[in-house]
Amino acid sequence: MTLNPIVEAVTQRIIERSALRRRRYLSLIDDYDATRPARVKISEANRAHGAAGCAVQDKIELLGGHWPSIGIVTAYNDMLSAHAPYEHYPEIIRKAAREVGAVAQVAGGVPAMCDGVTQGFEGMELSLFSRDVIALSTAVSLSHATFDAALLLGICDKIVPGLLIGALRFPWLPTILVPGGPMPSGLPNKEKAARRQLFAEGKIGREELLQAEAESYHAPGTCTFYGTANSNQMMMEVMGLHLPGAAFVNPNTPLRDALTIAATKRAAKITGLGDEYRPIGRVVDEKAIVNAIVGLMATGGSTNHFIHLPAIALAAGIEVTWDDFAELSHATPLLARIYPNGSADVNHFHAAGGMGFLTRELLDAGLLHGDIATVGGESLADYAKEPILAGETLSWREAPASSADDSVLRGARAPFSSDGGLRLLSGGLGRACVKVSAVADDKRIVEAPALVFSSQADVQAAFKRGDLDRDCVIVVRGQGPRANGMPELHKLMPLMGALQDRGFRVALATDGRMSGASGKVLAAIHITPEAAEGGSLAKVRDGDVVRVDAETGVLDVIAPTDWRDRAPVQLDLLGNTRGVGRELFAMFRANACSAERGGSAFPDYDPI
Structure with missing residues (x-):
């Protein structure tokens, strides 16, 4: 395999940009002695506390033995379909650990909120920052310093990025992400x-x-559309953080349980106590981050990862920018059409060949780094396979030679389009990202008068009055991380789809987010600098002619020509500060960085 020159150049640029920060990060691994069980480094009283609640055999090994200790961090709750399957995972994991001479304990739990429940309501303003809370909760869970490896049980939107960010601050710990799988197909x-x-x-x-x-x-399991949750699972595989083929196996099936058992046994094997040490800080390197971006482009994945991936990368001492995304998008063909970029769901994608087929095609095309460290094999080539279960024996076979349905999944030689489905816009209004994989070619450029709003609810009210029945660029500002926590504005997509179907040319421009399942309407999102920070979006007025051009990457006000001379509008943000726990998140809003840096409230990990 010859690496694609653009992939190679972008990777090298990221390595050079991150060199000092990454070196400081890796020193955390160099300074840690992983060859001794973690718990023997603390006092006897501390160890006794950590073993007091265990089963007898586990207690004996934790107090005096040398079995590796695996910490489980779980996002289980039984309100959310995606996380309900995790209820019985600790029992399965503890048993599997004992079978290979290891101990497993639930180290802690993290919250898991669902944007599908909170979209359009005040609770959605906690959503993005829930990622930071999850990272903090993960750090607290692992802070007991008694573990030699970790298993992270989480699957949905902010949960996987949060778990990963938290775990990456313990870079010496081998860590495996353990998914729950998608629900069976429904309507x-x-x-x-x-x-x-x-x-x-x-x-x-x-x-x-x-x-x-x-x-x-x-049913239990993730939603079946290709939003942020399922984009998470794709990325964990091409980064080498799952066992091969683990992403899209349905919950509560024998194969799903077998993969969970295998992940446990693999975690025990890759600790520093053996000879296959795989610390997460070395698995998640610059090449793995590039693989995640390429996978995102090749599948038309969630726009939320324009925010999550920079935050994940920074936690590992790596700096990526939206320019890296844009260049990789131009180099990466679109190989999958999963709703909202097509009619199929992730179960259809999995049946057509799934992650094994996709990984092999991208590797053969030189678009993925095959030489990364992985938790499940010697290289990423081991991920061009699919798991099978014969009786109780789990094994892996080569992915299918051809797609079982080329309306859902295609090879790199016959893609749906020559470039990825996610693009960068820039201009007088700032920088933004746009997902075009579901937008028709003739709908990718909109130049129309602006209609300016300060909330999603105001747009909905205007739609009901008939005020939006015209060509327009709907501007929704005051929706960035510092303004109100950057909620998704998912409720806008059905009404904007209706306007487009009526024959109007419409687009959205906002410093907020759309759903990971952004659809058929052109949407310039994550605009930075945000309006609350004096960004140009705060200068736009009703009637200004705005151009949203996903073909040439332009986001600008065309008329009047003197619009830049205006003072920015002072936004009224008082309504975002009270109720539904928003008071508790004031410090997150006050300290949030830009969307391009990840929208995180954390300070720089290793200032340089």
Whole structure:
């Protein structure tokens, strides 16, 4: 395999940009002695506390033995379908650990909120910062310093990035992400979206809408569309943080349990007490981050990772920018069409060949770094395989030679498009990202008068009044990390889809987020600098002609020409500070960095 020259150049640029910061980060591993069980480095009283609640055999080994100790950090709760399957994982993991001479303990739990529940309501303003809370909770869980490896149980939007950020600050710990898998297919996602649009237009009632939603979200497991949760799982595989093929196996199946058992046994094997030491800080390197971005582009994944990946990378001493994303997007063909970029769901993608097929195609095309360290094999080539279960024996076989459905998944020689589905915009309004993989070619450039709003609810009210029935660029500002925590504005997509279907040319420009399942309407999102920081979005007025051009990458005000001379509007943010726990997140809003840096409230880990 010859590495694609753009992939090689971007990777080298990231390595050079990150050199000092990365060196300081890796020194944390160099200064740690992983060849001695972690718990023997603390006092006898400390060790006694850590073993007091264990089963007898586990207690004996924790107090006096030399078995490796595995810490479990879990996002289990039984309100959310994706995390409900984790209820019985600790029991499975403890048993599997004992079988290979290891001890496993639940080190702690992290919150797992669902954007699908909070979208359009005040609780959504806690969503992005829940990632930071999860990172903090992960750090607290691992702070007991008694573990030789970690298993992270989480799957959805902010949960996987938060778990990973927290674990990366313990770079000497071998760490494996253990997914739960997607729910079986229900009502097709395209039909669900159509019902939502009909409801937005007032053509169906709430009872019919609720029935459609319940038929779509109907069982334990992740939602089946290709949003942030399932983009997370794809990225963990191409970064080498899952066992091969673990991402999209349905919950509560024998194969799912076998993969969880295998992940436990693998975690015990890759500690510093053996000869296959794989600390997470060396698994997540510059090449692994580039692999994640390439995978995102090749599958038309979630725009939320324009925020999450820079935050994850920085936790590992690596600096990436949206320019890196843009260059890699131009080099990466689109190989998958999963809703909202097509009609299929992730179960169809998995059946067509899934991650094994995708990984092999990207490796053969020179678009992935195959020489990365992985938790599940010697190189990423081991991830071009799929797991199978014969009786109770788990093994891996080569991925299919061809896609079982080329309307869902294609090879690199015959892609859906020659470049990735995510692009960078820049201009007088700042920098933004846009997902075009679901946007028709003739809808990717919109130049129209601005209609300016300060909330999602105001847009919905204007739609109901008929005020939006025109060509327009809907500007929603005051939605960035410092303004109100950067909520997703998912409720806008059905109504904007309705406007577009009526023949109007419409686009969105916002410093907020859309869903990881952003759809068919052109949306310039994550605009930075945000309006609350005096960004140019705060200067736009109703009637200004705005150009959103995903073909040439332009985001600007075309008229009037003197718009830059205006003073920015002073936003009224008082309504974002009270109720639903938002008071507790004031320090996060006050300290949040830009969306391009990850929207995190954490200070720089290793100032240089």
